[in-house]
Amino acid sequence: MPHMSVTLRYxxxxxxxxxxxxxxxxxxxxTTVGAIREQLSARGGVWAIAFSSERILSSVNHQMAGPxxxxxxxxxxxxxxxxxxx
Amino acid sequence: MHPRFQVxxxxxxxxxxxxxxxxxxxxxxxxxxxxxxxxxxxINDEVGVDSLELEHYPGMTxxxxxxxxxxxxxxxxxxxxxxxxRVGRLGPTDPIVLVICTSAHRAPAFESCAFIMDFLKxxxxxxxxxxxxxxxRWVEARESDANAARGWQGR
Numbered sequence: 001m002p003h004m005s006v007t008l009r010y011x012x013x014x015x016x017x018x019x020x021x022x023x024x025x026x027x028x029x030x031t032t033v034g035a036i037r038e039q040l041s042a043r044g045g046v047w048a049i050a051f052s053s054e055r056i057l058s059s060v061n062h063q064m065a066g067p068x069x070x071x072x073x074x075x076x077x078x079x080x081x082x083x084x085x086x
Numbered sequence: 087m088h089p090r091f092q093v094x095x096x097x098x099x100x101x102x103x104x105x106x107x108x109x110x111x112x113x114x115x116x117x118x119x120x121x122x123x124x125x126x127x128x129i130n131d132e133v134g135v136d137s138l139e140l141e142h143y144p145g146m147t148x149x150x151x152x153x154x155x156x157x158x159x160x161x162x163x164x165x166x167x168x169x170x171x172r173v174g175r176l177g178p179t180d181p182i183v184l185v186i187c188t189s190a191h192r193a194p195a196f197e198s199c200a201f202i203m204d205f206l207k208x209x210x211x212x213x214x215x216x217x218x219x220x221x222x223r224w225v226e227a228r229e230s231d232a233n234a235a236r237g238w239q240g241r
Contacts, residue, residue, distance in 0.1 A: 009143075011141065011143060011211070011213060012141055012213035012215070012224060013213070013215075013224040059143075059146060059211075062143075062145050062146035062149050062150075063146075063149075064209075078143060078146070080143070080211065080213070081213065081224070081227075082226075082227035083207075083208065083209065083210060083211050083212055083213065083227065084212060084213055084214045084224075084225045084226070084227050085140070085142070085147075085171060085183070085206060085207065085210045085211070085212025085213075085214070086124055086171075086182070086183050086203060086206050086207040086210070086212070086231075
């Protein structure tokens with residue numbers, strides 16, 4: 001069965017909470033941002049705590065993306081807290 | 087993006103006067119230059135700030151700010167615009183962000199400048215971590231910034 005991989009990235013306080021800034025995730029098919037979130041949350045511990053928070057935002061290939069946005073092979077999906085620039 | 091519209095994310099400081107001169111030169115149809123400079127304060131939410139670390143998402147941050155500038159261009163007639171946002175470690179009195187907008191007349195220049203800042207505050211992927219006498223803490227997003235951005239709907 002063909003599989004695809006996507007790159008996940010974590011920023012700021014979320015990165016500190018999870019203890020990692022990036023990973024490669026293997027998926028068996030196209031999926032959604034929301035499904036990836038659930039998968040990460042299912043790891044338990046700090047992952048469950050972090051991804052239970054609705055304030056964590058997400059993007060796919062540098063564009064803001066809600067839970068229904070599709071994720072395909074080689075996409076870059078990032079998760080981060082509300083932004084505080086300027 | 088059109089060359090007269092630029093976005094830069096960089097650690098280095100900037101010079102407001104120099105950048106204004108650069109935009110003004112070679113475009114005699116500019117009648118108005120409006121600007122904003124955001125600066126690091128030594129206190130935030132009643133806690134002293136020794137320094138702050140500005141993190142961003144290389145690639146996405148620039149793209150988001152460019153999108154905000156493009157949105158401003160659809161709303162106002164602008165000759166040119168420049169946004170510079172610094173990253174890395176900064177201290178009190180350090181400039182953080184620069185927005186310059188030019189137009190034939192002052193209203194578009196003033197308004198687009200404010201618009202770009204309100205949306206940069208709420209949309210651009212940057213995160214600030216403050217070093218205080220009591221330790222480090224991540225700055226929280228403000229409701230007032232979200233309200234400022236919402237305020238542009240219908241204007």
